[in-house]
Amino acid sequence: MSESLVDAAPRRLGSRSVGALSFGCWRFTSRDIGEAGALLDTALELGMNLVDTADVYGLDWNGTGFGSVEALLGAVIAERPARREAMVLATKGGIIPGVPYDSSPGALRSALDASLARLGVEHIDLYQVHRPDLFTHPEVLADTLRSFIDSGRVSMVGVSNVTVAQTRALRAHLGNALVSTQPEFSAVHLEPLRDGTFDLCMELDLTPLAWSPLGGGRLLDDNDASVRPELRLALDELAVREGVSRACIAIAFVLAHPSRPLAIVGTQQPDRLRELARAAQVQLDRTDLYRVIVASEGMPLP
Ligand SMILES: NC(=O)c1ccc[n+]([C@@H]2O[C@H](COP(=O)([O-])OP(=O)(O)OC[C@H]3O[C@@H](n4cnc5c(N)ncnc54)[C@H](OP(=O)(O)O)[C@@H]3O)[C@@H](O)[C@H]2O)c1
Structure with a gap:
């Protein structure tokens, strides 16, 4: 085997250092605050210090509605204030069900105010525009986001689900x-490799935060028809060689790109968080990585 390209060292996010694995809160909808707190504690103790949520989370995964995940996270943080500064707290705004996207100054200001209140914090470390609003000029959006930073309520800003051209314009x-x-990125969703997203990150020194690095669990479901059986087989053979789970190989694949993506993992099970942290030990070389790509796409590379 030649040199491993898996890079599990902390990433730089603006002025902060963040773990290569991050804790995602889309499915953070437990009714048990003790259980929710224990899950967050486990993530932080494993070095997953970037905690990614959104105002809209809570509408699905058995949540109780818009804002409910931020409210739960706020309650969990309030119980352990000493953890707040160790966290890089990331949230998102700009989705309004029924509109569905509004990044106008008034809408984003209201969204930020509401997120701060639900989370019970003075400032958000990373405020992200969740999806592009095609009807807000990027200069107007930039002015709004800059005003958030100037007011001290937001430290850094990011975008999500955007095209390369939209990112450049902003x-x-x-x-x-x-x-x-x-962006979404995993062994079963490879677009950022070739649509210019990761290239732009390397050009502009942006940190890519990969959402659904396990394909939202599809990579672990042997009955999911959207994942080629060859891909599962390739991941499983590498898992046997490396002595870890299929999920760890899938996370290690995300960590191997030179744009240094971090993987936002979404499991709500502490034991699975511990298992995923073992992705840091996985060694994958170019041959392994291209094998995963070919198995995912079902097409030989030229
Ligand atoms: N920007 C956006 O538009 C956007 C969209 C989607 C997600 N996100 C972010 O990305 C985060 C992660 O997304 P995701 O939850 O789809 O990520 P994921 O890590 O790809 O998938 C997690 C899902 O896989 C399941 N799973 C099954 N087997 C597993 C195993 N062995 N190990 C770990 N998980 C396993 C988990 O179930 P269990 O909980 O039962 O383990 C969970 O339902 C979200 O929380 C959110 O922060 C952002």
């Missing part, structure tokens, strides 16, 4: 204040 007006982009 960056032209916002400059280095834009630190991250959050």
